[in-house]
Amino acid sequence: MEHCDIKNVLAGAFTGKAVTVCGWVRTARDSKNMLFIEINDGTSLKHLQLVIDKDGLPDAALCAKLGCSVTARGDAVAARDGQGVELNVRELTLIGDCPPEYPLQKKRHTLEFLRAMPHLRLRSNTFNAVFRLRSALSAAIHGFFQENGFLYVHTPLITGSDCEGAGEMFRVTTHPFSHGFETQAAYDAADFFGQSAGLSVSGQLEGETAAMAFGKIYTFGPSFRAENSNTPRHLAEYWHVEPELAFADLNDVLRLAENMMTAVLKTVIAKCPDELAFFEKHFESGLAQKLERVSGGGFAVLDYTEAVKILTASGRAFRYPAAWGSDLQTEHERYITEEYAKKPVFVINYPKAVKSFYMKQNADGRTVAAGDLLVPGVGEIIGGSEREADYGKLVSALKERGMNESDYAGYLDLRRYGTAPHGGFGLGLERLLMYLSGVANIRDVTLFPRAAGQLI
Numbered sequence: 001m002e003h004c005d006i007k008n009v010l011a012g013a014f015t016g017k018a019v020t021v022c023g024w025v026r027t028a029r030d031s032k033n034m035l036f037i038e039i040n041d042g043t044s045l046k047h048l049q050l051v052i053d054k055d056g057l058p059d060a061a062l063c064a065k066l067g068c069s070v071t072a073r074g075d076a077v078a079a080r081d082g083q084g085v086e087l088n089v090r091e092l093t094l095i096g097d098c099p100p101e102y103p104l105q106k107k108r109h110t111l112e113f114l115r116a117m118p119h120l121r122l123r124s125n126t127f128n129a130v131f132r133l134r135s136a137l138s139a140a141i142h143g144f145f146q147e148n149g150f151l152y153v154h155t156p157l158i159t160g161s162d163c164e165g166a167g168e169m170f171r172v173t174t175h176p177f178s179h180g181f182e183t184q185a186a187y188d189a190a191d192f193f194g195q196s197a198g199l200s201v202s203g204q205l206e207g208e209t210a211a212m213a214f215g216k217i218y219t220f221g222p223s224f225r226a227e228n229s230n231t232p233r234h235l236a237e238y239w240h241v242e243p244e245l246a247f248a249d250l251n252d253v254l255r256l257a258e259n260m261m262t263a264v265l266k267t268v269i270a271k272c273p274d275e276l277a278f279f280e281k282h283f284e285s286g287l288a289q290k291l292e293r294v295s296g297g298g299f300a301v302l303d304y305t306e307a308v309k310i311l312t313a314s315g316r317a318f319r320y321p322a323a324w325g326s327d328l329q330t331e332h333e334r335y336i337t338e339e340y341a342k343k344p345v346f347v348i349n350y351p352k353a354v355k356s357f358y359m360k361q362n363a364d365g366r367t368v369a370a371g372d373l374l375v376p377g378v379g380e381i382i383g384g385s386e387r388e389a390d391y392g393k394l395v396s397a398l399k400e401r402g403m404n405e406s407d408y409a410g411y412l413d414l415r416r417y418g419t420a421p422h423g424g425f426g427l428g429l430e431r432l433l434m435y436l437s438g439v440a441n442i443r444d445v446t447l448f449p450r451a452a453g454q455l456i
């Protein structure tokens, strides 16, 4: 169907000319002789107002039902209220009718109400803004890495190793139900891959092999976590950005993370003014100022040991009191970033027992060169580290955790053949989106959120 994007019509590209548009009806207002219908075709956050003289188009009321799809031809003119462009309609055709039981009748529905209909909620303003921002953010991330010489690699989604070692892998199997196997090993051996397989929790281990050949790489794809935590920050399937950098230590990794964040923020501020204004109005007042400030960089860096001292000295009655040796809880992360630093903060050098086997062991023998980025309102959005580049130390870390050395033969080879200091991080796309929009629940920045007990 030949038609123009509403975005271009609103931008004035056709003002004074005849133009054809298509879209879905978002609002309809009837006055004595005139009908005003706002339509949206998904190319912009703003709607286009169709101005219809009822005498000239007596059937126009058929197109005034919320949710129906229409096509209109008319003259694009400066809007009567002095704001933007509207269309004086000469022809109006109903494409797809929409009955009155269409659920999105009200101007604003609660996010909880909309969550029950992921296939329809995208037609509301909030989700229009969220997914425009998500698209621009994804492009900005690719742009940053491409402009800085990182190779984009696609790591496998089906894997035999649990990168984070946290036992949160979904199994991948083609086995039908059977009582015919006496042991797990026999069951796995007869399965599709001849061993147990799962959905990847992270592309890091494969990303490291690419970094040891290409120097600077990144992956950007889905990761899967079978964690049964029904929180506003966890999904079973999320999008994961994972750069890996050769000839780099923890400081280089932190610098890369901060540079990526500030560059991406600047791009999004420039590309999404309407969307950010929408979020400022409806989700987080002060958002624009926050993003402007954070895009200037200057993130804090705090040693884990120092963080525990600050938490202990805070006098706060945390649900889980902070103690050296335990991982930071969300309540701790939020205190550190929201009340102590009041800006994004990297917490570094965690106890080795709470982190993964692959992290570089520090000289103190107790901590590893990890660096997590915490931000106000969300908590952790980036988890990263320098990797252990020493063959012997890596083997010890595997053994200490009771992990099977032979499962990591290829990974260990990277430390045998031309090892080099290297590191990287993982950014959760949805968590960054929450931070950029002020949307508080991760399910509301995801097209079809997957979580325990939820697969619609």
Ligand code: 4AD
Pocket (backbone or CB within 6 Å): 163, 164, 201, 202, 203, 204, 225, 227, 233, 234, 235, 236, 238, 240, 242, 243, 380, 381, 382, 383, 384, 385, 424, 425, 426, 427, 428, 429, 430, 431
């Ligand atoms: O801290 P994580 O587990 O780190 C890794 O997976 C490393 N292998 C990354 C690397 O160094 N290449 O996860 C990284 C980020 C978290 O900071 C968080 O933003 C996001 O992934 N994340 C989740 N996002 C949504 N739902 C979940 N269940 C998530 N688990 C982690």
